[in-house]
Amino acid sequence: MWVLGMLGLALSCRGAGAFLVHVASSCPLAANGSALAFGFTLVFNKNPLVCYEPDARRFAPCDWGLLRPYATVLAAILNNGTAWVQRAEARRRACRDLVPRFWSSTALRRTPPQIRIVSVPLPNTPDAVLLTCRVWGFYPAEVTVLWRHNGDVVATGDNAKLLPNGDWTYQTQVTLTVTAKVGDTFTCAVQHASLDRPLCEDWGPGLSPGLMVKVVAAAVVMTVGLVVFAAGTFSYCRQAPGEGQAGGTPVWHVGDVAPT
Structure with a gap:
């Protein structure tokens, strides 16, 4: 990145004022999800300065204004080594390899309403x-x-x-x-x-739906309660008399006369 730093320093010394240099890569897709092209550009203050040419595997100046001389010099410096070309090619491979996964997880997915x-x-x-x-x-x-x-x-x-x-x-x-x-x-x-x-x-x-749910729930609870009550009453009525009800030890009260 020292190349970009030197470029910014040179332009600032020439009165360019504040500057921003960044690298932008693009991978536009077709309607079927295939990659249409690949772009790798060095941008100065939102202005494309040097562009990568994938077929030739080299950088070329893409500014035709006042920055054209600087773009030409920068392109020559980037083409002099292999580091920036390798970086651009790595982005190009990522574009090619990530497209199918990106397409299947976004454009091809179905989310119900x-x-x-x-x-x-x-x-x-x-x-x-x-x-x-x-x-x-x-x-x-x-x-x-x-x-x-x-x-x-x-x-x-x-x-x-x-x-x-x-x-x-x-x-x-x-x-x-x-x-x-x-x-x-x-x-x-x-x-x-x-x-x-x-x-x-x-x-x-x-x-309303909310009130309807409450009414239905209350009706269900009432019905279950009635069923339980009826079952308990029926079971109680059918219960046989226990021992001590038909016969057993008599209970004497005060004033009663015991038989002799």
Whole structure:
């Protein structure tokens, strides 16, 4: 790296002021995951200065401005030895060898979505509800979201905004304003490459899912209690009289006259 340090020192002495020199390598991929090319560049203040030519295995100046003379000198210095050429070739091999693993763990992976319906009653509008179908955690980004009312498609998410989560997954949401009636069923259906069949969630007017779970749990507990009580009562009624109930030692009280 002394070469880059000398370059920075020379340019700073010529009034270049603050400078930043770094090495940038690139490995662009095709749609099928194969490597299209390889780039290895020495950059000065975001300006490509010297570029590596993989076919010729040599460095060449790639600046055509005021820094062209410095780029020419630097390219000659890098080509004079083998250290920088070996470094560039090592990056090139890494690009070739890591592409299949990177492609299979990113672009080819399938992460299924999660789904949830959020309902919000609309003020000043009787029985009107805003339904939001939230879909998140899926990859790849292509997804189809449909709203169905009693089985019929009433809305699609073709214009829904797709947002990245920052962890190589995506999220989206599709809203639907409805006037809910007893017996209606609104279904959010999600189609994605990771799913064998659409992922669906239903919503209908009535108890919320959380309250419904509590009601069902209470009913189950009550039913079990009644069964246990009935079984205990039946077992008690069938129990045979114990010894001492039909006969046994009499119990005398004060004032009783014992038989002679």
